[in-house]
Amino acid sequence: MKSLVLLLCLAQLWGCQSAPHITGMSFKEVACDDPEVEQVALVAVDYLNQHLLHGFKHILNQIDKVKMWNRRPFGVVYELEIDTLETTCHVLDPTPLANCSVRQLTEHAVEGDCDFHVLKQDGQFTVMHSQCHSNPDSAEDVHKVCPSCAILIPFNDTSVVHTVKAALDAFNAQNNGTYFKLVEISRAQNVPLPVSTFVEFVVAATDCTAQEVTDPAKCNLLAEKQYGFCKASLVQRLGGEEVSVACKVFQKQPQPASVNTAGPAPAGDQTETAALPAAPPASLVVGPMVVAVPPGPPAHRTHHDLRHAFSPVASVESASGEAVGSPKVVQPGTVGAAGPVAPLCPGRVRHFKI
Numbered sequence: 001m002k003s004l005v006l007l008l009c010l011a012q013l014w015g016c017q018s019a020p021h022i023t024g025m026s027f028k029e030v031a032c033d034d035p036e037v038e039q040v041a042l043v044a045v046d047y048l049n050q051h052l053l054h055g056f057k058h059i060l061n062q063i064d065k066v067k068m069w070n071r072r073p074f075g076v077v078y079e080l081e082i083d084t085l086e087t088t089c090h091v092l093d094p095t096p097l098a099n100c101s102v103r104q105l106t107e108h109a110v111e112g113d114c115d116f117h118v119l120k121q122d123g124q125f126t127v128m129h130s131q132c133h134s135n136p137d138s139a140e141d142v143h144k145v146c147p148s149c150a151i152l153i154p155f156n157d158t159s160v161v162h163t164v165k166a167a168l169d170a171f172n173a174q175n176n177g178t179y180f181k182l183v184e185i186s187r188a189q190n191v192p193l194p195v196s197t198f199v200e201f202v203v204a205a206t207d208c209t210a211q212e213v214t215d216p217a218k219c220n221l222l223a224e225k226q227y228g229f230c231k232a233s234l235v236q237r238l239g240g241e242e243v244s245v246a247c248k249v250f251q252k253q254p255q256p257a258s259v260n261t262a263g264p265a266p267a268g269d270q271t272e273t274a275a276l277p278a279a280p281p282a283s284l285v286v287g288p289m290v291v292a293v294p295p296g297p298p299a300h301r302t303h304h305d306l307r308h309a310f311s312p313v314a315s316v317e318s319a320s321g322e323a324v325g326s327p328k329v330v331q332p333g334t335v336g337a338a339g340p341v342a343p344l345c346p347g348r349v350r351h352f353k354i
């Protein structure tokens with residue numbers, strides 16, 4: 001790929017060398033709520049969701065800033081800054097994003113903040129650069145909206161670990177068949193009165209039978225992955241603990257081997273639909289050990305930060321083949337003199353602001 005970059009640079013030496021100076025000429029101000037910009041933002045959010053390994057899908061909330069650059073020799077690069085909100089659909093949940101509901105303020109909302117560089121060429125969108133992070137609303141703000149609402153707590157909190165274990169045991173006990181094992185704690189909240197813990201977590205089917213498990217560590221995930229998403233609560237009552245759990249088991253996913261034969265997606269094919277559907281699960285489970293999940297958030301976090309969303313593989317993938325459009329080309333530099341920005345951005349808020 002390096003040699004290709006070099007060649008293309010030679011072919012347009014002027015463009016490569018002095019892009020920051022001359023792009024001012026092709027820089028355009030666009031409105032954040034321009035329909036085409038919205039389309040680009042939706043491609044970006046889709047790309048984000050396709051590359052998430054942990055936690056929940058995100059949905060577009062607001063386009064904060066946008067810049068548009070003509071790229072030599074062809075195409076247009078959009079430089080976007082967008083705000084997203086967490087939905088209630090886990091990233092492994094096949095439910096289309098449009099059918100996922102936004103996590104409300106009373107449910108302790110989580111906001112994402114992303115920078116994207118998206119190339120549009122021949123009607124195709126290619127994400128060239130992406131960087132995100134996310135933050136939950138503050139506990140104080142949640143309590144302002146609703147004093148009795150449950151607040152996010154760390155995944156490694158003793159009550160969380162205990163609730164997840166009790167819920168998983170209860171689920172497996174109801175289930176005369178396959179033994180399901182914990183893959184990820186996705187969300188945990190509590191309220192003080194009555195002492196209650198609410199958790200959301202991901203499980204996966206193993207080769208063990210629920211009633212015969214002696215050592216869960218010896219149970220391996222099936223080659224054809226089958227994940228489930230569970231919501232559970234544990235309430236401390238006078239008479240003891242009250243556990244309730246409900247799980248939604250998703251359809252089996254094809255074995256990674258058969259998926260990979262498709263090879264890398266051709267350049268320019270990374271539009272909304274191009275999205276390697278099985279990529280997150282394939283990389284989620286490296287071998288039979290569930291704990292071999294790629295570097296996730298530290299155990300004491302209260303949510304899965306989007307900062308960890310893009311694996312190194314994913315970013316190499318997105319950068320390859322489109323190297324001409326390397327982010328350097330779209331550095332805004334000091335060309336802001338192009339016109340007034342204020343009235344065009346930020347765009348409308350689709351849901352609510354945190």
Ligand SMILES: *[C@@H]1O[C@H](CO)[C@@H](O)[C@H](O)[C@H]1NC(C)=O
Nearest residue numbers: 093094095096097098099100
């Ligand atoms: C998503 O919503 C659409 C329209 O409301 C509905 O027709 C479709 O069945 C829903 N799909 C799922 C998977 O829930």
Ligand SMILES: *[C@@H]1O[C@H](CO)[C@@H](O)[C@H](O)[C@H]1NC(C)=O
Nearest residue numbers: 172173174175176177178211
């Ligand atoms: C599980 O076992 C219980 C009691 O043995 C039985 O009533 C129930 O129908 C079984 N469920 C399934 C799904 O086989």
Ligand SMILES: *[C@@H]1O[C@H](CO)[C@@H](O)[C@H](O)[C@H]1NC(C)=O
Nearest residue numbers: 154156157158298299300301
């Ligand atoms: C959770 O993890 C953090 C950081 O690793 C640690 O300091 C803390 O003691 C842990 N809490 C519990 C309850 O294990």
